[in-house]
Amino acid sequence: MSGYADFAAYVAELNDLLCTMNILTWDVRTQMPPEGSWTRGQQLATLTRLVQERFASDHMGRLLDAAEAEVRGEDADSYRVRAVRSTRDAYTIVRRVPAALVGELAVQRAVGQRVWEEAKPANDFARFAPNLKAMVGLSRELADAIGYEAHPYDALLLQYEPDMSAARLTALFDDLKAGILPLLKRIVDGGQPVAADFLYRTYPAAQQRAFALEIARQFGYDLQRGRVDASAHPFEISFTRQDVRMTTRYQENYMPGAVFGLFHETGHALYEQGVDPALTRSALTSDFLGQYAVGGVSFGTHESQSRLWENQIGRSRSFWQLHFARLQSYFPEQLAGVDVEQFYRSVNRVRPSLIRVEADEVTYNLHIMLRVEIEMGLLDGSIAVDDLSELWRAKMTEYLGVVPPTDTEGVLQDIHWSSAQFGTFPAYTIGNVMSAQFMQAARRDVAGLDDELAAGNYTPLREWLTANIYRHGRAFSPEELLQRTTGEGLTPRPYLAYLREKYD
Numbered sequence: 469m470s471g472y473a474d475f476a477a478y479v480a481e482l483n484d485l486l487c488t489m490n491i492l493t494w495d496v497r498t499q500m501p502p503e504g505s506w507t508r509g510q511q512l513a514t515l516t517r518l519v520q521e522r523f524a525s526d527h528m529g530r531l532l533d534a535a536e537a538e539v540r541g542e543d544a545d546s547y548r549v550r551a552v553r554s555t556r557d558a559y560t561i562v563r564r565v566p567a568a569l570v571g572e573l574a575v576q577r578a579v580g581q582r583v584w585e586e587a588k589p590a591n592d593f594a595r596f597a598p599n600l601k602a603m604v605g606l607s608r609e610l611a612d613a614i615g616y617e618a619h620p621y622d623a624l625l626l627q628y629e630p631d632m633s634a635a636r637l638t639a640l641f642d643d644l645k646a647g648i649l650p651l652l653k654r655i656v657d658g659g660q661p662v663a664a665d666f667l668y669r670t671y672p673a674a675q676q677r678a679f680a681l682e683i684a685r686q687f688g689y690d691l692q693r694g695r696v697d698a699s700a701h702p703f704e705i706s707f708t709r710q711d712v713r714m715t716t717r718y719q720e721n722y723m724p725g726a727v728f729g730l731f732h733e734t735g736h737a738l739y740e741q742g743v744d745p746a747l748t749r750s751a752l753t754s755d756f757l758g759q760y761a762v763g764g765v766s767f768g769t770h771e772s773q774s775r776l777w778e779n780q781i782g783r784s785r786s787f788w789q790l791h792f793a794r795l796q797s798y799f800p801e802q803l804a805g806v807d808v809e810q811f812y813r814s815v816n817r818v819r820p821s822l823i824r825v826e827a828d829e830v831t832y833n834l835h836i837m838l839r840v841e842i843e844m845g846l847l848d849g850s851i852a853v854d855d856l857s858e859l860w861r862a863k864m865t866e867y868l869g870v871v872p873p874t875d876t877e878g879v880l881q882d883i884h885w886s887s888a889q890f891g892t893f894p895a896y897t898i899g900n901v902m903s904a905q906f907m908q909a910a911r912r913d914v915a916g917l918d919d920e921l922a923a924g925n926y927t928p929l930r931e932w933l934t935a936n937i938y939r940h941g942r943a944f945s946p947e948e949l950l951q952r953t954t955g956e957g958l959t960p961r962p963y964l965a966y967l968r969e970k971y972d
């Protein structure tokens with residue numbers, strides 16, 4: 469065996485363990501009976517520890533040394549070089565974090581989530597505050613251990629968005645606010661109410677599933693390498709490109725939730741199913757920092773694909789001009805008397821609202837900015853946990869002009885902080901911004917793309933995305949992918965142009 473082959477064989481086993489953890493996680497969220505949770509927690513903890521010990525071992529260090537020696541001088545963009553380099557980067561960071569801190573964070577996450585689950589429905593932020601303080605403290609320790617130059621948030625972002633920093637995010641948000649806030653004001657001031665009562669009629673789940681799955685398959689989702697289940701929170705998860713699953717949540721009295729939810733997860737799934745088969749069980753389909761088996765390069769890049777298929781395609785006028793009749797055939801009574809333009813407008817309504825996950829395309833990013841600004845302040849100590857409830861209301865007033873009457877609909881609404889996931893919120897906005905950049909590049913490269921899309925031929929777009937993004941797995945950073953496909957780095961211009969053209 470050569471140095472690289474030994475390295476690859478060891479990584480392949482780690483990838484097997486990560487995929488097994490994903491299977492157990494999928495089962496937790498879709499099938500597991502309630503009483504299974506304690507022992508399942510032990511099983512996942514054992515596997516997590518095994519992966520950690522094996523990955524952070526001296527043995528891995530020697531394998532990396534030998535692999536580096538072997539690939540030296542090879543094409544810097546080759547998968548071999550990239551696999552070794554990304555593993556070395558993760559190895560260096562993981563070795564900096566003390567095992568005791570990892571353990572303490574895991575315990576606090578489990579406790580924090582349980583307390584949050586009680587505090588949220590009880591509208592009792594004070595109950596959750598001590599846990600949140602503990603997690604902020606441990607996250608600061610984590611940032612110090614990982615290391616950073618300008619801002620502790622930069623160290624946490626490294627785990628999810630390798631090219632991003634607090635300073636870059638702040639600049640991006642300033643540009644977005646300058647475009648979105650005046651646009652939102654124009655929409656709110658000039659808005660005639662959009663009829664949407666028909667969306668809330670009774671829509672049987674079986675037909676919702678049939679329609680959404682029909683579209684997912686037209687987008688290119690391969691059911692020979694996937695399946696779709698129901699769950700309380702929709703998600704996509706993969707155990708190699710050969711088995712990529714997704715879920716959605718059916719609400720019988722609100723049809724768009726499950727339908728657009730499945731379009732969204734289909735975007736994530738197409739990314740995973742589109743990874744080059746040569747990368748199966750490799751470092752380029754393993755996230756050793758976050759300990760996931762995953763083919764996408766960052767949270768934001770993954771989100772760019774879910775948002776591209778859900779919003780840029782699935783919420784477009786031409787999409788519904790083609791597919792509305794089909795939807796009506798599933799729901800002839802519910803949608804009787806509704807025309808395609810009414811339907812298109814109803815699923816693109818813009819209204820400032822309290823809840824992030826229910827927000828429209830225009831207001832969504834404002835919800836994210838508020839959260840990220842708070843996260844940065846918590847990490848650098850300029851914001852105190854005890855002030856959050858108040859601060860949340862002030863920022864909601866400033867950005868959206870609505871004030872949550874309770875913390876349940878305010879600072880307690882999201883699950884992320886209950887498990888110290890500081891640094892994951894930016895992915896949603898980065899995903900929106902990247903999705904518009906990728907669409908612009910695809911239109912430039914693929915002649916007649918919009919005609920093909922209007923005719924329901926999604927193959928040219930999916931093939932362009934596969935060739936430029938999906939197949940590379942984690943080989944290129946988000947910034948490199950953008951540079952290679954669009955010729956420039958992350959910029960909000962195409963996204964703001966998209967919003968203005970659609971909503972102004």
Ligand code: ZN
Pocket residue numbers: 732736771774
């Ligand atoms: Zn998503």
